[in-house]
Amino acid sequence: MSLSKRLFAELFGTFWLVLGGCGSAVLAASFAGPEHGLGIGFVGVSLAFGLTVLTMAYAIGHVSGCHLNPAVSIGLATAGRFPMRDVVPYIVAQLAGAILGALVLSLIASGKPGFDLVASGFASNGYGERSPGHYTMAAAFICEAVMTGFFLFVILGATDQRAPAGFAPIAIGLCLTLIHLVSIPVTNASVNPARSTGPALFAGGAAVDQLWLFWTAPIIGAIVAGIAYPLVAGSTKSGEVRASGATA
Template sequence: MYSLGKKVTAEMIGTFVLVLFGCGSAATAGGELGYTGIALAFGLSIVALAYVIGPISGCHVNPAVSLAMLIGGKLSGRDFIAYLVAQAAGAVAGSALLYAIFHSAGKTAANLGQNGYGDGYGIGISALMAVIVEIVLTFVFVYAIMGVTSEPANGKVAGLVIGLTLTLVHLLGIGLTGTSVNPARSFGPAILLGGEALSELWVFVTAPFVGAALAAIAFRTLNVRKAG
């Protein structure tokens, strides 16, 4: 059993890595990588992290995942709050390093892989549709996590399944909202950039939490066997 201090440190490092490599790939090489490349950057980050910090903290690196684990009884209220703080700190640190990289090259950091919607972002969906999209994508992602981590026998492949599922939801979501499914991943870039990214942040905090809660409820209702 690891201490809470080690768990939150792992969550902070993990979220830092996810934001730096995922959002960084979108911001610095999105045109060359395309949607598939960006999706893989996020997915492969999770695959790597799952096997490194998974045994320590569970490798949530996502407040929505932590909420689902809280609802599922796998995380205490105290640990939930500590995880959220660590994840937010890691996301801001990852975005800050990305911002500094742009600044060191004498460039304006107008793109840090932030999420968005409306005219000029992706195909230009509305705020309401962005909420719906993020709820659905988060539901799929979190439901897969809860399913693959519910059986100890899946331990060796869980990280791969979770990473590939994150890649899957990104393939659809990048052209719509940039794909959040993770309030911390959205929080970091928005805090650094401010403006429109910050004003639209409410969608990418609220919708993933709703999607995660629905996934946790669905899993408990459909997948958990009851004695007798």
Template structure:
């Protein structure tokens, strides 16, 4: 990560912390992301119940993720680059901004951190009122899905297009604001704000993934029917990230 752009999702080829330290930072940041996002979706989006909706709603869930990414990028970005998302790591590698040899270790750390975050939420939910945990799991535990498991009943094709395009836009923004030209607005603010807007667009479509680690973390606890659809939230966000990274590389050569 360049000293000129602190707390942003990039990793420089020189003078960066040792890999185990960076992996720990990625795991911690992804833990924070999943813990906050899924906690807001399951605990406070509607509280105390559907008849008294004084909770944060979908806008609050989207803002929670955007703010969490800002916080995580500021806290852990100087250590690891603050990816917290395998698709972002792949996109940066395609663009020549991250070592290919570290893509898999980063992705594993992100999946592990996110899964621990989701597991911690389940542990907390189990201490709630009778039926709280069962209701969270029966509702999909904020997992991503298509068809009957899409919040709005969107088809696989609709979800594929949405997740690919949104992730491509997200990674493009990251590449632009963390590049050599920089941004007049701090990069974590731009990145978090972009994610908030994209979440508000995609929650009815797929429950808004853009992140295979986030999707796996909830699906693995929600049940086999959700885990069976996780492949879509691995393939299409990564595809979008590859498109964004390829576009950035081509523009740099033009």
């Protein structure tokens, strides 16, 4: 598959991740009304993020590997599963997709009278006063690094040639759902620098100021997992990732 096609797939997939995952948080998480109930809450948002990855893994996994996440691309390259030369182009495509997804979401959300994009937080990530549970910077850093590390470990295991064929997207989507169930109260759940960047650019202010953590911690966690997985499971030949077992 040509690099241009793979990059478009990454852009398209990350667009869907931000629109579907962050969209559920912005539009539906706390939506209340006499005929609409109390909204989907943390559980619904967690499922939405997992479903965006699961659906895109089946849709574009055979095209680009469906990384949708700079930390995943870096972690896979660290583990020898992805060419290092393609990491930067993938990250650029993922960022473009995340920003476009946030743009479309902002246009939809602004259609509601009285909606304040900045005041809403726009599904951006944060710590301290910007953490849903007011968790400290240290707690947020540990959470993002550890959760991303386990996410990458699951991706590496599920896409290993020795793993059962065809089930990788399900395992990866459910893993991301679990991560969000744990992490939303702490940081609003990132484990993905692109997902954090798109909404932060529209929310502005402190969301941008705190963005460094949501790049640094996930990348560190992914690198550690990329080193640890071959030590635990043994290595396969470089680049041997089953096409049907898309990464996410």
